[in-house]
Amino acid sequence: xxxTTTRAEKAARIxxxxxxxxEAVFENTNHIxxxxxxxxxxxxDIEELRSTARRIKEDAIERLPELIEExxxxxxxxxxxxxxxxxxxxxxxxxxEVVEDNDAESVVKSKSMTSEEIxxxxxxEANDVGVYETDLGEFVLQVADEAPSHLVxxxxxxxxxEIAELFNAHFDPxxxxxxxxxxxxxxxxxxxxxxxxxxxGMTGANFVFAESGTIALVTNEGNAxxxxxxPETHVAVAGIExxxxxxxxxxxxxxxxxxxxxxxxxxxxLSLLSPPVDSPVIDFENPxxxxxxxxxxxxxxxxxxxxxxxxxxxxxxxxxxxxxxxRCGACANSCANFQHVGGHAFGGETYTGGIATGWEAGVHGQxxxxxxxxxCTGCSRCVNACPVKIDIPWINTAVRDRINRGADPERFDSLxxxxxxxxxxxxxxxxxxxxxxxxxxxxxxxxxxxxSNWLADLGPSRALxxxxxxxxxxxxxxxxxxxTLRDWFADREPLPSADDGDRSAVIYPDAYTNYVLVNRxxxxxxxxxxxxxxxxxxxxxxxxxxxxxxGMIETARTNATRVADSLEPSIEAGxxxxxxxxxxxxxxxxxxxxxxxxxxxxxLAEHSYEIMEYVYGxxxxxxxxxxxxxxxxxxxxxxxxxxTLGVDVYTEEVLSKLDYDVVTSDVECCGMAGSFxxxxxxxxxxxxxxxxxxxxxxxxxxxTLVASGASCHExxxxxxxxxxxxxxxxxxxx
Amino acid sequence: xxxxITERFASSMAAANVESTRVEAAAFEAALEEVVExxxxxxxxxxxxxxxxxxxxxxxxxPRLLMDAETGVTRVHGGIAEYGTFVIxxxxxxxxxxxxxxxxxVGVVRASDLHEDVESVAAxxxxxxxxxxxxxxxxxxxxxxxxxxxxxxxxxxxxxxHAIVITDR
Ligand code: SF4
Numbered sequence: 005x006x007x008t009t010t011r012a013e014k015a016a017r018i019x020x021x022x023x024x025x026x027e028a029v030f031e032n033t034n035h036i037x038x039x040x041x042x043x044x045x046x047x048x049d050i051e052e053l054r055s056t057a058r059r060i061k062e063d064a065i066e067r068l069p070e071l072i073e074e075x076x077x078x079x080x081x082x083x084x085x086x087x088x089x090x091x092x093x094x095x096x097x098x099x100x101e102v103v104e105d106n107d108a109e110s111v112v113k114s115k116s117m118t119s120e121e122i123x124x125x126x127x128x129e130a131n132d133v134g135v136y137e138t139d140l141g142e143f144v145l146q147v148a149d150e151a152p153s154h155l156v157x158x159x160x161x162x163x164x165x166e167i168a169e170l171f172n173a174h175f176d177p178x179x180x181x182x183x184x185x186x187x188x189x190x191x192x193x194x195x196x197x198x199x200x201x202x203x204x205g206m207t208g209a210n211f212v213f214a215e216s217g218t219i220a221l222v223t224n225e226g227n228a229x230x231x232x233x234x235p236e237t238h239v240a241v242a243g244i245e246x247x248x249x250x251x252x253x254x255x256x257x258x259x260x261x262x263x264x265x266x267x268x269x270x271x272x273x274l275s276l277l278s279p280p281v282d283s284p285v286i287d288f289e290n291p292x293x294x295x296x297x298x299x300x301x302x303x304x305x306x307x308x309x310x311x312x313x314x315x316x317x318x319x320x321x322x323x324x325x326x327x328x329x330x331r332c333g334a335c336a337n338s339c340a341n342f343q344h345v346g347g348h349a350f351g352g353e354t355y356t357g358g359i360a361t362g363w364e365a366g367v368h369g370q371x372x373x374x375x376x377x378x379x380c381t382g383c384s385r386c387v388n389a390c391p392v393k394i395d396i397p398w399i400n401t402a403v404r405d406r407i408n409r410g411a412d413p414e415r416f417d418s419l420x421x422x423x424x425x426x427x428x429x430x431x432x433x434x435x436x437x438x439x440x441x442x443x444x445x446x447x448x449x450x451x452x453x454x455x456s457n458w459l460a461d462l463g464p465s466r467a468l469x470x471x472x473x474x475x476x477x478x479x480x481x482x483x484x485x486x487x488t489l490r491d492w493f494a495d496r497e498p499l500p501s502a503d504d505g506d507r508s509a510v511i512y513p514d515a516y517t518n519y520v521l522v523n524r525x526x527x528x529x530x531x532x533x534x535x536x537x538x539x540x541x542x543x544x545x546x547x548x549x550x551x552x553x554x555g556m557i558e559t560a561r562t563n564a565t566r567v568a569d570s571l572e573p574s575i576e577a578g579x580x581x582x583x584x585x586x587x588x589x590x591x592x593x594x595x596x597x598x599x600x601x602x603x604x605x606x607x608l609a610e611h612s613y614e615i616m617e618y619v620y621g622x623x624x625x626x627x628x629x630x631x632x633x634x635x636x637x638x639x640x641x642x643x644x645x646x647x648t649l650g651v652d653v654y655t656e657e658v659l660s661k662l663d664y665d666v667v668t669s670d671v672e673c674c675g676m677a678g679s680f681x682x683x684x685x686x687x688x689x690x691x692x693x694x695x696x697x698x699x700x701x702x703x704x705x706x707x708t709l710v711a712s713g714a715s716c717h718e719x720x721x722x723x724x725x726x727x728x729x730x731x732x733x734x735x736x737x738x
Numbered sequence: 739x740x741x742x743i744t745e746r747f748a749s750s751m752a753a754a755n756v757e758s759t760r761v762e763a764a765a766f767e768a769a770l771e772e773v774v775e776x777x778x779x780x781x782x783x784x785x786x787x788x789x790x791x792x793x794x795x796x797x798x799x800x801p802r803l804l805m806d807a808e809t810g811v812t813r814v815h816g817g818i819a820e821y822g823t824f825v826i827x828x829x830x831x832x833x834x835x836x837x838x839x840x841x842x843x844v845g846v847v848r849a850s851d852l853h854e855d856v857e858s859v860a861a862x863x864x865x866x867x868x869x870x871x872x873x874x875x876x877x878x879x880x881x882x883x884x885x886x887x888x889x890x891x892x893x894x895x896x897x898x899x900h901a902i903v904i905t906d907r
Contacts, residue, residue: 028887082872140893141885157885164887184888191886192893199894200805216867226881226895229838233828251864255856258876270821270856270878273895276863278872283834291802295832 007435011474011685018689021349025161026692029153029346032160037337037672039267040389047263057256058393061328064248065318071214071247072309078217079307083280083300086307088244095310096127099206099239102306103133106237108203112195114221114228115139116208117155117331118310119241121354121367124206136198138227140191147174153347154356156265156333161346195227200288205231209242210330211257212307215250217278219307222261224272232277236285237304244309245327251276257330260391264332279305317366322402326362328392335359335386335396340644340673340693341379350379358386358396365403374407378686381677382553383644384590398598404555408432426551427558435474436554439679443515443546443563449484450519457483476687480721482520489518489525493541498533505536505627509618510574512567514585516714518544524729527736528584528615534737535619535627540579543570547588552595553678564591564599568608581612584732586646586712587678589614593649614646615732616712620654623661632735634662639704640731641697641720643713644673655712655731662735667704671697674711676719691722698723710734743819743852744903750822751901754879755891758901763787766846766904770795770811773844773900779803780811781833783846785907799832804839812837814845814901817852818859821878824901825859827866828873837877843896848907 044050064071076086089095103111111133113119125135137146141159144167145152152158159167168181171190181187199205207228209219219240221228232238248254254276262271280303284295317323336342336350336357347356352364352372358380364372380400390396409429426441438445449456460466466477475481490513509532517525525541532539545567548560571581583589592612596605613621623629638659642652659666675693680686701709701724709728711717720728748758761769766788780795790797795811804810812833816825824845828834837843853859863874881895891897 032884138894139885140883144885159885162887167886184886184890187886188883188890188893196894216872218867218872224881225883225885225893226838227893229834229875230894233834233838251860251867255860258856258860266884270823270876272878272881274876276874276876277828278867281828281834281873282830283828283873284830284832286801286804286835288801288805291805292800294798294800295804295835296830298828298830 007474008471011683014685015688018345018349018686021345022689022692025153025346025348026344028163028166029161030343032157033154033337033343036265036267040264040334040337043263043267043269046269047259053256053259054391054393057260057391058328060248060253060256061392065245065324065327068244068247068318071249072244074214075212075217075247075307075309078215079305082217082278082305084217084305084307086309088309089311091312092122095122095241095308095312096124098308099124099241100127100131102237102239103128103204104131106203106304108133108237110134110136110198110202111204111206112136112138112199112202112231112235113142113206114208114223114231115142115158116206116241117152117354118208118243119206120152121312122241122310124241136195136202138195138199138231140188140195140225143191143195144170147171151348152356153351154333154336155331161348199227199230199234202235204237204239205235206239206241207232209240209246210261211248211254212242212246213250213254214247218251218276219279220254221273221275221277222271223275224266226273229273229275232275232279233281233283234286236302238279239306239308240279241308241310244311244314261330261332264334264389264391279303313367322399323362323366325394326359326366326399328394329359329363330392332391333357334389334391338385338389338672340383340385340671340675341381341689343672344693345379345689350376352376358400359394361403362399370403370407370410373403377404377407381673381680383673383677384594384648385644385672387648398595401552401555401557405557408436408555426556427562428556432556434472435683436556438473438475439682440551440554440556440559442550442679443544446484446515446519447544450486450488453484453486470684474684475682476684478687479682480718482516482718484519485522487522488544489513489522490541490544492522492526493529498539499530501536502533503536503538505622507536507622508538508540508579509582510540510542510571510579512542512571512581512583512588512612513544514588514714515544515546517584521714521717521730524584524733527730527733528582531619531632531732531736532582534631535622537622540574542574545570547591548595548599549587549591550678552591557599560595561599564596568596568600568604571608572604575607575611580618581608582615582618583612584615584730585714586614586643586649586651589651590645590649614651614654616655616658617651619732619735620658623658629661631737632662633737634735635664636734637665637707638710638734639667639669639701639707640710641669641674641716643711643716644677646712652712658735659731664734667707669697669700671700674716674719676715678715681715681719690719694719694723708734743854744849744905746819747817747822747852747903750819752822754822756822756879756899756901758903760903760905762906763904766902767793769902770844773902774811775808775842777803777807778809778811779807779836779840781813781829781831781836783813785813785846785848785904788846788904788907799836804835807840809842809844810836810838810840810896811844811846814847815851815874816859816862817847818856818876819852820855823876823878825863826875826877827871834875837875838895841892841896842898842900844900844902846902846904849903849905850907
C-alpha cells in the first residue's frame, strides 16, 4: 500500500473518532483535568508528595524480586495463595483452574486494567463461566461490547444520551431511561444481583503491600468492596509493579491518586484488604442466617501477580519508568490530542494515553505502540500532571526511535537522503526524516528565497510534497526570509545603550527565528540592547528538538553537541544564553541531560533563559521599563513546553508591568505541535484541537494576538485572519 | 486539643456531604434515634457505655437485613480530620458489609480515635496490622459515580452517610 493511502486511511480513522467520540471525551477529560488543577492548588505540599511517591516507586522496582518473595510469605501466612504468572496465558490458566475448583458459574469483577491486559474475561467465558463487570463504566462497555477508551473512565467516550439509548435498546425497560440517575439506579440493581449470585469475586489492585499481604483498591462506587467481601473466593489480579513495601509508604499515593485521577482530594473508598478477610461471607441463599464465618477457614484468596513483560521492562533503561505508573489517567486528560480523540485512537491493545506507549511496548510489543505513538507530539503537558513524575514524552520519543530503527526501507528515501545527512538508519519514514532535519531545510530555503517560497506554493510541488512526504497541502508553508537574523545582525551597529548595563548575552537563533520569523529575533536584539545588554548572536544550529519529535535520538544528540560546542565559549566569556523559541529552551532544560554529558547539559541549562524570562530579570534588577512599548489589549497563548517549564509567568508579568491588558488561553496545546500539524494524516486533528483555541479567542477581535511559539504562531495564522506576534515584538522599542 | 480535632473532622465531613452529631456517651441513644431510618441493621459497637441493645437497630446482621435495611449502624474505628474520612476495620461481626450495603450508613466514632491526616492514620494502621487487624476501609462520604455522564451519589455503597462522634470517649 502506498504511503499516501495509508496516511489517508489513518486521517479518516482519526476523523471518524473525533466526530463520533470526541465530544464526550472532551467533556469528561477536561472536567477532570480542571479538577486536577484545582485539587493540586489546594494542596501545599503537592510537589513534595510527587517526589516522595516517585522515590518509593523507584525503590520498589529496584527491590522487586525481594518484594515478590516477601508478599508470597505474607499472603501465605494470612492463609491465601500467591501465583506468579509469566504471561497472560499462564495467568488465565491459573485463574480458570481456581474458578473450576470452586464449581463457579459466575464471576463478578471490579475494574482492572491488568485483567483487560490478559483478556481474562474471554478465557473464562470460553469455559462457560459468566463474567460480570460491576464498575458501571465497565458494565456499559460490556453491554456495548466495546473496549475501554481511558484508563480510569473506560466509557468516557459515551454521553448520557448514548448510554440511555444503548440501555433502552438492550434492556427494553417499561419506562425508558433518560437521566444519569435513572441509568445509575438501574445498573446498580442489575449488577447488585450479579454480585449476590456470584461464586467468585475478582478485583485488581492499585497497590500491594508486601509486608502485610495487603491489596489496596481505590474506588468511588463501592463495587470493589462488594466483589472482594461478598463471595467466599476472592481472586486479585495485579501486575508485579504494584508492589510497595508496606502501609507506611501508602500515604503519598492515597493523597495523590484521586487528585490526579478525578480531581478529588481523596477517593471515596481506599480499601486496604489483607485477605482472606475476617468479614463474614454473605450467603444470600440463606438470607436469615446471621452472618458468621470469615477468615482463612471460610474464605479463599488468590493473588495472581502478572509479569507479562514487566521483568524485561525493569531491565530496560528507557521503559523502566513506565513501571512507576499508578494508572491515574492524568497524562491522557492533560493531552490536547487525547482530549479530542480519546483512547480508541490514542491507545493500543489495552492501554490508552501518553503512557500507553510504554505499557504497550512492554506488554504487547512495539507494533502495538507503533499504531498510535505518533499522536504524542512531545508537547510535555503531561509531565507536570503525572503524580509520579514520569517523563512520558521521553518514553514516547525513545519508543519512536526504536520503531524507526525497526522500519523497512521505503520509497522516496533517496529524495531526502542527500539533502539531509543525519544519524538515522536507511528506511526511516521519509516524513520523519524531512521534519527531523528542519534546520537544514530552512537554511536551504532561505538561501534560495524567494524562489523557494514561490516553488513551495506551486500546486504541483505541493502535490508532490504531500505524496512523497505527507506534508498536507492545506497547510500554508513557512515563508523563508532571504536576509537571516544573523545577516541582519552582522550588518548593523548596536544601539548606543547596548553596553550601559552589566549583563552580556548571546541570543540562540533557532531555525525559525533565523530564517522565517526573523522579526522576533530583531525585536529580541533591540529590546536587550535598549535595556543595556551587550548582545551577540550565536550560529544557527538546530537544537535537536526537530529530530527528537520524530524519534531521531542520534541526530538530536549530534545537534545538541554542536549547539553546546557553539555556546560554551560564550558562556565561558560570561554571556547569558537567551532563547526565543520555548521548545528549544525546553530541549536545553529537559532533554539535554539525556543527550549530553551531565556537566555540559547542566552548564547550558543553568545559563539559559527564555527571552521574556530574561527581560523580566533585567527589569527586576533596575533596567528602565520606560524604554519598552506598553499598554495595549492582547490575547496571549503561551506555549505548551514553556508552561511545563513554568516560564510562561514571566511573559505575563512583563506584560502586566508594561500595562498591557491580557486575556490568556487555557488550552493545553494549540494543536500544531511542531511538525505534527503539517502531516497529512494529522492535519485535521490538529485543526480540530486548534478549534478549541479559536473558540477561546473568537470574541477578542480587538486584541492583538500574541504567541510565544513558532508553531503556535503558524496555527494562529490558520485559525484567524489576522497576524500574531511574539511577546518580544510587542514590547520591543520601535 | 480533642475538641479542635473533632471540630476539624466535622467541618471536613460537612464538605464531603456527611452530616455529623457530637454527643456524650450518655446521650447516644437519643442521637441515634434522630438519624436512623427503619428498618435498621447493625454490628456491635464495642464502645464502653455505648450500645445498640436498646435501640431500633437489629443485631446481628443477616443477608436479608443487609438487603432490606434502610440504615446500617457500625463502629468507625478511626477518622481522618483533614478529609472527614471514616476508617472502618473488617471484623467477624460484619462491620464492613453493614457499613456498605444499606442506603444510609451511620458511623459511630470515639473522639479519641480521630487522627489528623493520612500520614498519622497510616502510622496507626501499621500498628493495627501488626496486631492482626489488617483490613480497613478508608471511606470518605457517599459512594458516587460519574460513569453515566454526570456525578450520581449512591451507587454500590451508601447514598447517605452520617457520623455520631462520642465526645467523651
Ligand atoms: S504515566 Fe503518570 S499520569 Fe499517566 S497514568 Fe501513569 S501515573 Fe498517571
